[in-house]
Amino acid sequence: MTRIRAILAVVCVTLPAFPSLLSAGQARPAPAAPQPAGPLAGILAKIPNDDAAAAMAAYNDLVALGPQGIKDLAALLVEPGPVDDSRARLAFHGLAIYVARPGAAAERMMFCETVRGLLAGPAPASIKGFFLRQLRLAGCPKAVPAVSALLLDEELCEYAAQTLVTIGGDEARAALRQALAKAQGKCRLTIIQNLGVLRDAQAAPELMKATTDADREARLAALWALANIGDAAAADTILKATEAQGAYERAKTTDAALLLAQRLGEAKKAREAEQIYRALWKAAAGPKDRHVRCAAIRGLAAALGAGAMDDLVATMKGDDPQVRAAVAEAALAMPGEDVTQKWIQHMKTLPPAARGDVLAMLGRRGGPAAEDAVLEATRDADASVRLAAIQAAETLSDEKAAAAIMALLASAVRPEQEAARAALGRMPGDKVTAAVAAAVASAAPAAKRELLGILVARGARAHLDVLLAAATDADSGVRAAGLAGLESLGDEKTLPALLRLLVKAAPEDRQAAEKTVGAVCSRAGNKEAAADLVIKAMSGVGAPTRAALIRILGTIGGEKALAEVRASAKDTEVDIQDAAIRAMADWPDAGVAPDLLEIARTNPRPAHQVLALRGYVRLANVSAGRPAAEKLKMYQEAMAVAKRPDEKRLVLGAMGDLKSPEALQKVLPLVADEDLKEEASAAAVKIAKALNGNPKAAIQNAMEKVLAASKNAGIRKDAEDVLKKLK
Numbered sequence: 001m002t003r004i005r006a007i008l009a010v011v012c013v014t015l016p017a018f019p020s021l022l023s024a025g026q027a028r029p030a031p032a033a034p035q036p037a038g039p040l041a042g043i044l045a046k047i048p049n050d051d052a053a054a055a056m057a058a059y060n061d062l063v064a065l066g067p068q069g070i071k072d073l074a075a076l077l078v079e080p081g082p083v084d085d086s087r088a089r090l091a092f093h094g095l096a097i098y099v100a101r102p103g104a105a106a107e108r109m110m111f112c113e114t115v116r117g118l119l120a121g122p123a124p125a126s127i128k129g130f131f132l133r134q135l136r137l138a139g140c141p142k143a144v145p146a147v148s149a150l151l152l153d154e155e156l157c158e159y160a161a162q163t164l165v166t167i168g169g170d171e172a173r174a175a176l177r178q179a180l181a182k183a184q185g186k187c188r189l190t191i192i193q194n195l196g197v198l199r200d201a202q203a204a205p206e207l208m209k210a211t212t213d214a215d216r217e218a219r220l221a222a223l224w225a226l227a228n229i230g231d232a233a234a235a236d237t238i239l240k241a242t243e244a245q246g247a248y249e250r251a252k253t254t255d256a257a258l259l260l261a262q263r264l265g266e267a268k269k270a271r272e273a274e275q276i277y278r279a280l281w282k283a284a285a286g287p288k289d290r291h292v293r294c295a296a297i298r299g300l301a302a303a304l305g306a307g308a309m310d311d312l313v314a315t316m317k318g319d320d321p322q323v324r325a326a327v328a329e330a331a332l333a334m335p336g337e338d339v340t341q342k343w344i345q346h347m348k349t350l351p352p353a354a355r356g357d358v359l360a361m362l363g364r365r366g367g368p369a370a371e372d373a374v375l376e377a378t379r380d381a382d383a384s385v386r387l388a389a390i391q392a393a394e395t396l397s398d399e400k401a402a403a404a405i406m407a408l409l410a411s412a413v414r415p416e417q418e419a420a421r422a423a424l425g426r427m428p429g430d431k432v433t434a435a436v437a438a439a440v441a442s443a444a445p446a447a448k449r450e451l452l453g454i455l456v457a458r459g460a461r462a463h464l465d466v467l468l469a470a471a472t473d474a475d476s477g478v479r480a481a482g483l484a485g486l487e488s489l490g491d492e493k494t495l496p497a498l499l500r501l502l503v504k505a506a507p508e509d510r511q512a513a514e515k516t517v518g519a520v521c522s523r524a525g526n527k528e529a530a531a532d533l534v535i536k537a538m539s540g541v542g543a544p545t546r547a548a549l550i551r552i553l554g555t556i557g558g559e560k561a562l563a564e565v566r567a568s569a570k571d572t573e574v575d576i577q578d579a580a581i582r583a584m585a586d587w588p589d590a591g592v593a594p595d596l597l598e599i600a601r602t603n604p605r606p607a608h609q610v611l612a613l614r615g616y617v618r619l620a621n622v623s624a625g626r627p628a629a630e631k632l633k634m635y636q637e638a639m640a641v642a643k644r645p646d647e648k649r650l651v652l653g654a655m656g657d658l659k660s661p662e663a664l665q666k667v668l669p670l671v672a673d674e675d676l677k678e679e680a681s682a683a684a685v686k687i688a689k690a691l692n693g694n695p696k697a698a699i700q701n702a703m704e705k706v707l708a709a710s711k712n713a714g715i716r717k718d719a720e721d722v723l724k725k726l727k
Contacts, residue, residue: 033076033084034075035076036072039065040072043062044088046058047091048087055094059095062091062098063095063099063110067113067114067117070095070114070115070118071114073088073095074092074118074123074127074131076088077127078127079124079126080126089130095111096134096137100138108138112140112142112143115131115134115135115138116145117146119132119143119149119150125153125156128150129155129156129159132147132150132160132162133159135147135167136162143167144171145175147163147164147175151164151176151179151183153187154186154187157183158186161191161193164176165194165198168198172198173198173200173203174202176191176198176200177200177203177206179191180195180206180210189217189221192207192210192218192222193221193224195207195225196221196226196227196228199228199229201229203229204234208226208234208237210222211241219241220249223237223238223253223256224252226238226256227257227260227263229263230260230263230264230267232264232272235257235260238253238260239276239279241256242257242283243283254280257276257279258280258295261273261277262299264303265299270304273303274304277296277299280292280296281296281297281300284296290322293326297311297312298330300330301333301334302330302333305334306336306338312327313350316328316346316350317350317354321353328357328358328361332361332364340362340369340370344369344370347359347362347373352384352385355382355388356384359374359392360391362374363393364395366396374396375389375400375401378393378404383413383415387416390419390420390423393405393427395427396427397428397429398429398431401427402424402435405420405423405427406439409421409451421453421454424436430462433460433462433463436455437451437460437463440452441466441469445477448470448473448478448481449477449481452466452484452485453481455485456484456485456489460489464486464489464491464493464494467485467486467489468482469482470485471501471513476508479509479512480512483509483512483513483515484512484516486516490519490520492523492525492530495520495521495524495530495533496533498520499517499534499537500537502517502537502548514548514552518551518552518555521534522555522556524556527556530556531558531560531564532560534552534553534556535549535560535561535564538564543573543575546568546579547575547578548579550564550568550576550579553583554582554587554588556588557587557588557591558589562587562591562592562595569584569599577608581603581608584596584599584615585611587619590619590626593616593620596612596613596616596619597638599611600616600641601641609641609643610644610647613651616634616638617634617650617654620635621654628658628660629660632655632660635651635654635655635658638651648675648676648679649676649679652670652676653679655683656683656684658690659687660687660691661691661698663687664687664688664699664702667680667683668680668684668701668705672705677709677710678711681706681715681719682715684705684706685715685718688703693725693726699726700723700726703720703722703723707720
């Protein structure tokens with residue numbers, strides 16, 4: 001019931017988007033449609049309805065009108081054309097869905113009986129086609145006779161056949177069989193196809209006759225129908241048809257032969273299926289028929305199971321990689337440890353390329369024997385086999401496999417080393433991750449770096465202790481790898497330890513440690529707690545470390561961090577002051593804006609003035625929800641403290657993003673400034689474009705001044721375009 005309600009809800013609110021139920025749309029006013037009368041008019045007034053419950057109530061009322069109500073509704077339908085009968089069609093369609101709901105057998109029967117009578121009436125073919133489509137929705141077994149009568153109608157046979165297929169059952173099959181003997185042309189083709197869909201074995205004799213039909217499409221449809229039925233007696237006929245000269249006909253008949261073999265296999269007729277697959281294999285000798293060979297060998301394996309082993313092994317010795325891949329897929333689908341053991345034994349007789357394919361298959365099959373075979377092959381004498389074995393190991397997931405592949409990280413053969421690294425990154429399971437983590441402590445420095453990188457690739461957050469230990473290793477490369485891993489994976493719990501590392505870091509490690517702590521702080525859920533830890537770590541440290549911690553506070557933001565950085569901006573130590581001002585210039589929130597403006601105004605160092613001004617302009621521009629008037633005020637304040645043309649150009653560039661007449665008026669005076677005229681002109685044009693012609697006089701005045709001042713061809717063209725649009 002819930003599903004029916006949902007469907008009706010969609011049907012009842014999408015009238016304009018239901019082209020299969022609507023008359024053709026017209027550019028001119030459509031002629032009036034037949035009008036409902038009495039209770040039917042009131043019901044149709046509620047359809048469509050965006051309330052599912054109200055729609056259900058409307059259809060309940062429609063059912064209550066009984067057969068006469070359905071007939072009255074049908075009388076409102078007209079052939080496609082200028083008359084719009086979409087509301088009546090939508091109601092009829094919705095009614096077919098409504099009566100198909102569970103527990104509505106009596107209503108469905110009434111609907112079907114009524115529509116069955118309408119099919120026998122004088123309605124035009126297009127409307128009867130609509131009735132047939134609604135019967136398919138409702139499901140009406142007793143409508144078979146009425147539907148069958150239309151199987152020989154050129155306009156309706158397809159709808160009628162599809163309706164019978166939906167109804168199903170012996171009566172529907174019999175009706176299609178009886179009609180086949182009399183059908184011609186399109187109707188004959190339709191009936192043949194749908195007998196195949198129904199897999200009607202009793203139709204096989206008539207379908208066999210159709211395989212010699214003069215019409216090619218009818219012949220092909222009959223061959224497909226016999227194949228889908230699974231008629232073993234049709235095997236020779238279908239195989240003979242695969243010898244056709246035309247590529248299209250040969251492809252269609254080959255598909256039919258493969259389908260027949262599949263159906264026979266499903267029916268446990270393995271011998272008959274085998275004969276077809278072998279015949280197709282033998283005939284498909286050319287390179288263009290590779291796909292047929294692939295399908296045939298897969299089908300043979302499905303039909304015979306382990307009995308196809310010799311064929312699979314022989315095929316695996318071939319030089320066609322696509323066919324070998326098909327064999328591998330077939331082998332993978334064959335169950336049983338005995339199959340695995342047979343492949344392990346046969347693998348020894350195969351050429352290297354084929355052994356690689358088998359190893360990949362064994363890795364996917366899994367199991368102790370398959371794993372041992374894959375790992376043993378990593379030591380094979382042939383390099384290509386070793387590489388294939390390493391790649392196959394990507395599917396293994398235990399400590400033994402991890403240990404074997406880790407040993408290959410030290411391989412002198414670069415492709416094998418790279419393959420081992422990739423495999424360890426992809427091998428599934430926590431056991432592999434734990435094995436890699438456990439191996440780090442005793443590994444040589446070069447191997448440690450490899451293993452740490454693999455832990456990061458595996459997202460080994462459960463083993464951050466290993467990364468922390470590596471960050472204090474005696475080897476600088478290992479320390480760098482450990483810090484890089486913590487930069488990616490570290491969490492708030494590691495922050496105290498990371499801060500201790502930073503405080504104690506040698507000069508060559510300080511930058512990496514700072515980057516790691518900054519990354520972890522940026523991910524911290526509790527920014528205030530992170531700021532507290534960083535501020536606490538600043539006690540008693542030297543200037544370089546203090547500067548690093550100040551920069552980290554800049555990634556955290558918030559009041560606590562800002563208070564500390566604000567104080568540091570006044571420090572007498574130049575490096576501390578510089579770090580603080582740079583941190584404030586990149587501050588993540590707007591709380592620092594007044595400080596930056598003051599620094600830009602009063603700081604004696606030009607570099608710090610520029611940093612502060614850039615930070616202030618950035619905050620004005622990116623602050624979400626800041627009103628345009630407030631942004632403009634901030635830009636005016638920035639322009640007032642800007643001391644050099646480059647700084648003023650920076651402000652003008654930001655002002656150009658505003659969309660207000662006031663911004664245009666503030667920019668306009670600078671068009672006359674020789675140092676700033678081009679940037680001011682560009683900003684004025686950009687603002688004018690955004691204003692879309694309002695206020696007209698102010699925009700016209702501004703563009704005329706731009707044309708008088710600017711020498712830039714692009715800016716002048718844009719200004720002229722704005723003026724043209726004003727006219």
